[in-house]
Amino acid sequence: RQPAGAAEQQAMIQAAAQAAVAAQLAQMPPPAPPSLPPVMAPDNSQIQVLRNAPAPQIAPGVQQGYQALNGGQLGAARQQYEAVLQQDAGNRDALLGLAAVAQREQQGAQAASLYVRLLEINPDDGEALAGLIGLRQGDVEQSEAKLKAILARSPDSGPVLFALGNVYAKQRRWNEAQQQFFRAYSAAPGNPDYAFNLAVGLDRLNQPKLAATYYQRALSLAQTAPAAFDRAVVQARLRDLGGATAAAPAADPAAPVIIKRQE
Structure with missing residues (x-):
């Protein structure tokens, strides 16, 4: 009986060792997947090679x-x-x-x-609709509703924000216009017309220092990108704002750009 007891004891030791190894393996994190996972062939044994579509080229x-x-x-x-x-x-x-x-x-x-x-x-071409609304006077309430509907789907569309700001500017709703011009400029900071209209909005709201900053920015951007505003008018307005602090803006500062240009 003593040899049999020794065999049982050895089996118990082996079982305990295997249990300890299994417990350690269970606590280890799963191995990281390979950088390129293998391609699985479909059930019909036909291998399909997928290629990324090339980026659209500009003519x-x-x-x-x-x-x-x-x-x-x-x-x-x-x-x-x-x-x-x-x-x-x-x-x-x-x-x-x-x-x-x-x-x-x-x-x-x-x-x-x-x-x-x-x-x-x-x-649903927001840029085309914004351009059309910018050209036509029409019903401002209807234009505002259409632009807001587009923004609900594309809240960062610079042309649509710009057009909505112009709709507000036509109604002299300068607080709302300035907000939309700022959003448009934030979406496309390289657009000189957006910078110019933002400057006009700030000018109308009696913020001459900020207005001068964006007038200068608009002139700088207009050197490398098409702009619809009159640069001479902007330069004249900058001279008027040269010593401005908290003084009220001129009676009729530069009008906002209603014409929308190509992005």
Whole structure:
């Protein structure tokens, strides 16, 4: 019986050791997955290789058109955008660019038709709707409601925020206009028109120092990007604000930009 007892004791020791090892393994974290997990073949044994879709490329004509627009060469910009549209009639960038050219040339009817064309392609195109509302006076309440509906889906859309600010500015609701202009500028800080309208809003609210800062910012941005405001008017207003502290703004500071440009 003594050999049998020794065998049982050895078995118990082995079982206890295995239990201890199992307990330690259970407390260890699971192994990290490999950096590239293996591809599992489907049940039909056909291996499918998935490739990432290439990023959409901007047509060279659109880039050249924007450079011409940026340089004030409206005729060359129009030619480039129209050439792109001859190849791709629904090219959104070219349509927006051509609308921007039409606005700079004071051809509001043509710009409006281009925005309508974009809305026919995509009724939810916030930039096209904002541009159309900016061109047409219409019912301000209806325009405000439409823009707010778009912002509910795209709260950081610079063109829509800019258009809503203009709607408020037309009604002299300067507190609300300034808030929308600030949001638009925050969404696109490289846009000179957004900086200019923000400066106008601050000017109307008797904040001359901040207004001067954004007037200067607008002039600086206008050196490298198309702008719809009159630079001479901004420079004159900056001279008026040169020694301003808490003085009231002039009776009629620069009017906000209602024309919307291409992003």
